[in-house]
Amino acid sequence: MNITTKDLAKVVVFQNATEGDLKLILKNSIVRSIEEGEFFFFQGDFAQYLYILTSGQVKLMQSNPNGQQVNLRTIYPWQMFGALGAVRSEATYPATAQALENSTGLAIESSFLHKLLETHPQIAFDLMTLMTTYIQEMQARYRELATERVEQRVANALLRLAAQVGIRSEKEAIIELSFSRQDVAEMTGTTLFTVSRLLSDWERKGIIKTGRERIKIIRPHDLVRISDGMEK
Amino acid sequence: MNITTKDLAKVVVFQNATEGDLKLILKNSIVRSIEEGEFFFFQGDFAQYLYILTSGQVKLMQSNPNGQQVNLRTIYPWQMFGALGAVRSEATYPATAQALENSTGLAIESSFLHKLLETHPQIAFDLMTLMTTYIQEMQARYRELATERVEQRVANALLRLAAQVGIRSEKEAIIELSFSRQDVAEMTGTTLFTVSRLLSDWERKGIIKTGRERIKIIRPHDLVRISDGMEK
DNA sequence: ATTTTTATTTGCGCCAGCGCAAAGACAACC
DNA sequence: GGTTGTCTTTGCGCTGGCGCAAATAAAAAT
Numbered sequence: 001m002n003i004t005t006k007d008l009a010k011v012v013v014f015q016n017a018t019e020g021d022l023k024l025i026l027k028n029s030i031v032r033s034i035e036e037g038e039f040f041f042f043q044g045d046f047a048q049y050l051y052i053l054t055s056g057q058v059k060l061m062q063s064n065p066n067g068q069q070v071n072l073r074t075i076y077p078w079q080m081f082g083a084l085g086a087v088r089s090e091a092t093y094p095a096t097a098q099a100l101e102n103s104t105g106l107a108i109e110s111s112f113l114h115k116l117l118e119t120h121p122q123i124a125f126d127l128m129t130l131m132t133t134y135i136q137e138m139q140a141r142y143r144e145l146a147t148e149r150v151e152q153r154v155a156n157a158l159l160r161l162a163a164q165v166g167i168r169s170e171k172e173a174i175i176e177l178s179f180s181r182q183d184v185a186e187m188t189g190t191t192l193f194t195v196s197r198l199l200s201d202w203e204r205k206g207i208i209k210t211g212r213e214r215i216k217i218i219r220p221h222d223l224v225r226i227s228d229g230m231e232k
Numbered sequence: 233m234n235i236t237t238k239d240l241a242k243v244v245v246f247q248n249a250t251e252g253d254l255k256l257i258l259k260n261s262i263v264r265s266i267e268e269g270e271f272f273f274f275q276g277d278f279a280q281y282l283y284i285l286t287s288g289q290v291k292l293m294q295s296n297p298n299g300q301q302v303n304l305r306t307i308y309p310w311q312m313f314g315a316l317g318a319v320r321s322e323a324t325y326p327a328t329a330q331a332l333e334n335s336t337g338l339a340i341e342s343s344f345l346h347k348l349l350e351t352h353p354q355i356a357f358d359l360m361t362l363m364t365t366y367i368q369e370m371q372a373r374y375r376e377l378a379t380e381r382v383e384q385r386v387a388n389a390l391l392r393l394a395a396q397v398g399i400r401s402e403k404e405a406i407i408e409l410s411f412s413r414q415d416v417a418e419m420t421g422t423t424l425f426t427v428s429r430l431l432s433d434w435e436r437k438g439i440i441k442t443g444r445e446r447i448k449i450i451r452p453h454d455l456v457r458i459s460d461g462m463e464k
Numbered sequence: 465a466t467t468t469t470t471a472t473t474t475g476c477g478c479c480a481g482c483g484c485a486a487a488g489a490c491a492a493c494c
Numbered sequence: 495g496g497t498t499g500t501c502t503t504t505g506c507g508c509t510g511g512c513g514c515a516a517a518t519a520a521a522a523a524t
Binding site for chain 4: 465466467468469470471472473474475476477478479480481482483484485486487488489490491492493494
């Protein structure tokens with residue numbers, strides 16, 4: 001598949017770039033394909049490239065010295081990742097990017113984008129806007145982790161995922177998600193056992209239906225109640 | 233106290249601004265003094281101003297619907313806060329800013345800085361750099377909260393505080409901090425009881441000395457070991 | 465100096481959530 | 495279609511850390 005400037009305009013940060021800029025960006029980037037489970041980059045690597053995901057799905061995660069990891073964010077096509085290095089030169093990636101399925105990304109030299117930002121205030125501005133959402137989201141999740149119980153955090157994570165990537169069924173408010181218990185655990189700072197127990201419980205109550213790496217939300221409203229801590 | 237452009241140049245985001253820009257910024261800002269315990273702004277307020285702290289100390293925190301709160305960051309003189317609203321217009325503050333002591337801030341219209349950023353790539357760039365550090369720091373703290381035990385988080389918080397604002401004694405590696413147990417609890421996502429028990433324990437072991445709203449680090453190296461999870 | 469307010473400590477009980485282990489379910493592959 | 499690997503469930507025991515309450519200590523106010 002060939003990537004055109006039209007595709008590139010779908011990237012939020014490039015939405016206000018001119019056709020000429022987009023062409024220049026394309027010329028300064030290379031396509032990189034990665035198999036499921038492989039990595040675009042590791043936490044601590046020198047941040048030579050930033051990426052635009054063109055197909056597939058990528059997990060951004062951070063590990064502590066013992067190897068325990070948390071999921072920071074999942075990347076979908078036409079989203080940018082690994083961009084922090086473009087701002088601070090000589091930077092290293094603060095997270096690891098692993099492909100959840102066979103994925104293709106457009107790799108742009110960090111130093112190239114760095115230069116581009118200096119001369120294109122509008123692109124810099126759009127990148128800044130993106131950063132503010134990241135900051136706010138991380139702050140909110142931090143607070144959630146510090147103050148909310150596991151139930152609430154898991155319910156919240158499901159709702160957030162549903163809003164981002166859920167596939168809505170025509171009929172009612174049924175939303176389908178493809179995530180393992182382990183994934184959800186890493187997103188919410190708990191263990192797969194606890195997530196499994198919670199989901200089983202909710203399934204018994206008819207709030208969701210579950211399967212192997214599948215969660216179907218039947219009654220979102222009940223999840224909202226749980227996430228608000230109204231339950232119990 | 234009158235604020236000069238020379239003062240303003242101490243602000244990281246304005247370090248590369250020209251004298252003319254600084255004058256313009258000064259002209260578009262007003263001084264606002266706040267007593268200890270009072271608020272510069274509340275989470276959810278319309279983000280009309282962003283601030284430069286010129287004296288005192290300010291706590292940025294976030295509350296959940298039940299009123300439980302977490303400390304996101306402490307602001308010291310010549311640091312900027314409330315700036316996220318300058319990027320996205322029509323934004324509300326994502327956090328609450330409370331003065332820990334009598335404090336004075338320079339209030340700059342968000343819309344003014346917004347316009348300034350559009351025409352001054354260098355300032356935008358420096359603000360972006362600041363944002364990347366925030367993102368990285370929040371990600372690191374999020375991971376810490378998700379994967380580390382309370383001991384480690386508290387030890388880490390003390391070390392971080394010591395590096396930022398600790399007063400070093402001439403002699404050995406003694407570092408003094410002025411924080412209550414409650415403060416530390418809110419910084420680490422735990423309770424003041426747990427913090428108190430931990431600090432008492434460490435005092436018994438001679439790692440720190442404590443007092444009312446005072447913590448003196450005697451043997452930082454032992455704290456590092458605890459924060460790395462080597463203890464036990 | 466006395467009173468009031470605010471911060472801290474500590475004992476005690478408790479439970480949410482962890483961690484292991486073993487079994488079961490599902491998908492994929494040969 | 496049987497085998498293998500991965501994901502999930504569930505029982506069981508345990509404990510880190512929470513939360514209350516009451517005592518103590520330190521600072522601030524009068």
